[in-house]
Amino acid sequence: MHILQPKHSKLSQKDSEELLKKLNISKSQLPKILLDDPALPEGCEVGDIIKIERKEGDKTVVYYRVVV
Numbered sequence: 448m449h450i451l452q453p454k455h456s457k458l459s460q461k462d463s464e465e466l467l468k469k470l471n472i473s474k475s476q477l478p479k480i481l482l483d484d485p486a487l488p489e490g491c492e493v494g495d496i497i498k499i500e501r502k503e504g505d506k507t508v509v510y511y512r513v514v515v
Contacts, residue, residue, distance in 0.1 A: 453501040455486045458511075463496045466511065480512035487514065 458466065467473065480487065480497055487497065491514050499510040 452486055453499050455488055456498050456500075457488050457491055458496045458498055466496065474513045477511055477513040479515045482514050 474494065474496070477496065482491065482493055491497070493514055495514045497512045497514060499512065501508050501510065
């Protein structure tokens with residue numbers, strides 16, 4: 448991982464289900480990230496949800512992507 452790259456982490460099955468329920472969406476409605484993206488953590492598979500944490504100034508912004 449490069450120092451300028453935001454932190455990417457794979458959500459557990461339970462966390463993924465809670466996120467989808469909270470946002471009232473399905474996995475297909477999340478933005479996509481490719482399986483061969485070098486930023487993905489080890490062990491990711493198609494359908495996993497990735498949490499991306501980016502620091503902007505003094506706060507942290509969180510994004511979610513589904514692996515395709």
